[in-house]
Amino acid sequence: MVMARKTSKCLDAFFIKKHASEEISIINSEVALIYHNVKHGLSYNSLDCLAKNISKFIPDSQIAAKLTCGRTKASAITRNVLGPYSQEKVISELKECYYFSVASDASNVGNLKTFPYAVQYFNCNKGICRKLLDFYEEAEETSLDIYNCLKKITTDSNLSMDQISAYSADNASVNYGAHNSVFQKLKEENNHIFKANCYCHVVNNCVKYALKGLDVDIESIVIKIYNEFSSSALKTKKLKECCEFAQIEYKELLRHVPTRWLSLLPAIDRLIRSWPAVKHYFLSKGRDNCHKVLWDFISEGCSTDFMNNDDEECKKEGKNDCYLFFLSNILPEFTKVILLLESESFTILDIDHAMRSLHDQLKSRMADNFFGSKVRDIFRKLDEEERALFKGQVHIFLQRALKYIEERYDFSTDGIYKKFELLSLKPQELKLTWEVLSELPMILNIEDAINIDSLYSEFACLKTVYRELPKDLPNDEIWAYFFRNNTSTNFDNLKKIVGFVLSIPTSNAFCERIFSLLNSLWTKERNRMSMDLIKSELQTRINFDVSCSEILTVLQSSDGEKLIKMAKSSEKYFKK
Incomplete structure (x- = not known):
């Protein structure tokens, strides 16, 4: 009933003008309901139930009494009407613009390997547009297979390969290798295709490369500490007790996923909030019951006698603690750039300023030996040898970060991105x-x-x-x-x-959003959905820029006549 009340509010926007024919009113309402269903990721079974009972929920509506959009009809309209219609609209806009870029990536869904054909182009009336032209399955992931699929989709859409301005993907060799990559094959056919590296990957990998220069494997430590409590209620209870002992409010530790762009900083910040309690927990376990890597990291700077587990002992801060506080201070500079690159308002004209700002921050911190105020406070408690050792480690981190980013971005005054700016x-x-x-x-x-x-x-x-x-x-x-x-x-x-x-993308973030949306659609509860239905749902959600209430305006316009005609036809039940 709660769902019915919410749906009835949406129906108010779906009911058609008085002068429209009843038949058109019904089909418009059905298409609008299906659009609403797809936009919100609702199941077709729920729509089937709603269609059978809506006349009971709204007994005074003649249109509601005649709605017949069960799951079979709804999935057919999604697969063969809404999806293809949105694709045609994208193709029509691409034909009107001079250039568009192509973005692709691979993602495994069960035993299927899926690829998007995403496009970015500049519309002289609206600005930058990002759309999903196609979404397909391909078991092979060789450069030739990806290239052939991209070319086939382009030509089948009656678009020219010469219109492609750039190719965007993650920085794997299959995409950008020097000899036998997708980019090189596209370049052979179109010599003006621009190599649009994903700078989110560059910045994220810059951090990972810099971390490898440290004597302490921070990523591994953060992951091991999280894993200690992630699947054990008893260990979590003991940690809560340690938080009470240390007079710290308990906060659940966050998981760091090495392949994700922005997960390390939140995980470290949350760990720092509970750090005295976490130290107390592991020191209580003793050397024999702790992983050696964790014990060596946590026990550094503490006395060898942990029998009393004194609160002050757990609050001691040593050289190893400086690593966490340093990363908590420096990682926001990398995160800031990634968030900018992911932003829909960020363009290729803005990238040079963002990358130079990060580069200048790294150089400035190294020149001034600034590692954060908390590290400076701990430094006062360390001897000269420990300070020199930590300072050398941080310099290695910064040098490696600068080396990595300078090899992958042109910081010269006449660089291409400087001209774009x-x-x-x-x-x-x-x-x-x-x-x-x-x-x-x-x-x-x-x-x-x-x-x-x-x-x-x-x-x-x-x-x-x-x-x-x-x-x-x-x-x-x-x-x-x-x-x-x-x-x-x-x-x-x-x-x-x-x-x-x-039209040149700054990152592969749009493809990552498509995969994120795919995971929310193709769940265990919806595992019987076909590939072409998933494709149409993705196209509908991404390519339509209108809300559930605004879809009515589209349906009533001359532009929506074709869509309604497709929805009325029995051909919608046959795969196209």
């Missing part, structure tokens, strides 16, 4: 010069598509209206505002350059 319209004064703008087509290998004389006229127009542009919007939306509100000039050449650059 000049396309930003946020500064009060336009930083983009004609010299840089006229050079970009050659750098991007699209000079044949650009008329330099016309480009200069367009650039002159941009300079004229630059001060009138809003500066408080994301960069892509400022460019969309400029193109939308200056129609006296065609701006074809500027649109090609800006469209190419803004």
